[in-house]
Amino acid sequence: MKKFSIFFFIIGLYIGSPTGYAQQDSLMNMLDDSLAKAKKEPVISAFMGTHIINGQSVENPGKKILQFYIGHRFDAFGANSNNIIYNFFGLDAATIRIGFDYGITDRLTAGVGRSSLQKTYDNFLKYKLLRQTQAGMPITIVVYTNMAIATADQSNDNRTIKFEDRLTYTNQLLIARKFNKKLSIQLSPTHIHRNVVPTPQNQNDVFAMGFGGRYKILKRVSFNAEYFYLLPGNTATSFSNSFAAGFDIETGGHVFNLHFTNSPGLTESQFIPQTSGNWKKTLRFGFNISRVFSLRKK
Numbered sequence: 001m002k003k004f005s006i007f008f009f010i011i012g013l014y015i016g017s018p019t020g021y022a023q024q025d026s027l028m029n030m031l032d033d034s035l036a037k038a039k040k041e042p043v044i045s046a047f048m049g050t051h052i053i054n055g056q057s058v059e060n061p062g063k064k065i066l067q068f069y070i071g072h073r074f075d076a077f078g079a080n081s082n083n084i085i086y087n088f089f090g091l092d093a094a095t096i097r098i099g100f101d102y103g104i105t106d107r108l109t110a111g112v113g114r115s116s117l118q119k120t121y122d123n124f125l126k127y128k129l130l131r132q133t134q135a136g137m138p139i140t141i142v143v144y145t146n147m148a149i150a151t152a153d154q155s156n157d158n159r160t161i162k163f164e165d166r167l168t169y170t171n172q173l174l175i176a177r178k179f180n181k182k183l184s185i186q187l188s189p190t191h192i193h194r195n196v197v198p199t200p201q202n203q204n205d206v207f208a209m210g211f212g213g214r215y216k217i218l219k220r221v222s223f224n225a226e227y228f229y230l231l232p233g234n235t236a237t238s239f240s241n242s243f244a245a246g247f248d249i250e251t252g253g254h255v256f257n258l259h260f261t262n263s264p265g266l267t268e269s270q271f272i273p274q275t276s277g278n279w280k281k282t283l284r285f286g287f288n289i290s291r292v293f294s295l296r297k298k
Contacts, residue, residue, distance in 0.1 A: 043132040046140060046178040046186075049255040049290050050101060050109075052212040053226045053244035054263055054271050055188055058140045058176040060128055061103035064296045069113070071097040071266040073286040076277055097266035101126075115266050122148035122267050132178060142174040148269045165196040168269035172210075182216040190228070192269055202238070206273040207231040220250040224257070228272050235273050242271045243279040246286075257288040 047057040050067065061067045075093035099113030099122075107128040114121050124146040132140040149166045169192070176186035188210030197204055212226040225245040230236035246259020262279035263271035277284075 040136075041134040043134060043140070043178050046132070046176050046184040047214050047224075048222055048248040048250050049257065049288070051257070051288055051290075052186065052214065052224050053246060053257060053259050053288070054242060054261060054266070055210055055212060055226055055228070055268065056126065056142075056144050056172070056174060057212070058128070058142045058174045058186060060107065060109045060126060060142075061101055061292060063103050063106045064294065065103040066293045066295055067101040067103075068291045068293070069097075069099045069101060069111075070289045071099075071286070072288070073261065073264050073266065073284050076262075076264070076282045076284050095264050095266060113267070115270070117265055117270060118150035119152040120148050120150045120267060120270070122146055122269075132176075139175055139177045142176075144170075144172040144174055146170040146268055148267050161196075167195050169193045170268040170272075172268070184214045186210075186212040188212065188228075190268065190272060192273055194269070194273075201234050203233050203235045203273075206233070206235050208272050210272075214248070222248045224248055224259070230273070239273060240275045240278050242275045244286075253292050255288075255290045259286055259288075260284065261286055 045059075047059050049057065050059050050061065050069070051057055051071075073095045095115065095117040097113050097115040099111055101109055101111035103109050109126040110124070111126070112121075112123045124144065126145075127143045128140065129143055130137055130139065130141040132138060146169070148168050148170070149163075150168075151166065154161050171191045173189050174186060175188070176184060178184045190208040190210055192206040192208070194202075194204050194206070208228050208230050210226065210228045212224070214222045214224050216222045223245075224247065226243070228242040230239065230241055240262060242261070242263045244259050244261035244263065246257055246261075249256040249258070260283045261271075262277040262282055262284065263275040264277075264284060265271035265274055
């Protein structure tokens, strides 16, 4: 018993001594510093690329990084598709978008692209408003805005088609959280405005909620899925919700995405409000390829 009393007496003297206090302060300062650093340390690679599949992800190219992007969708095949073998499961026809994205800063990206569907040109800005950190900020929020113009010949239409009639605008908030090394989830509330619609029954303004996720299954391979739910209205009644699922494969500077989707369009103003195929019956095989180039001075 005396031995224990002496032991605790020595510990008490040590803690009560200036040296003991100094060491306690030092440990507390180290802890505070590490917590402060964790609050500022951003969480990286919630997704492998700048797209989940059809839609944008919260990822941006870095500052002075140029990304070359190709999106490709083959023709539809499925239970209600005709001539499946004749069209070789949709591989005889395709839609494609080619685009360039440039990182103005680590947070701000500008991009341009051209799609074969309706001969559409688009440009966008993408700004990372908030970044998820190791401790503190639980989510990443990105503001995305896109303007597209369909230049296909519409001379068969009885209306007079003006330049501004062809314009559509997309605005999104991309809200994502990387829960661990494997799982990331994203919500994408979306508003699309079309200056002119084909019939009065269609809507100029369309609202949708996107749901997307990624689950890492190997070091350089992840499973991705994405779904855009059209809020009730004439558009939701006339068209289908966009769905896609597939795999991301990262190989150095390239990211390959192989997937199936019911959407032929490759811009938000196409695949969100204009998907006609029901994903339970009609699917399209597609792929996305991205390659980045550094324009930084060495």
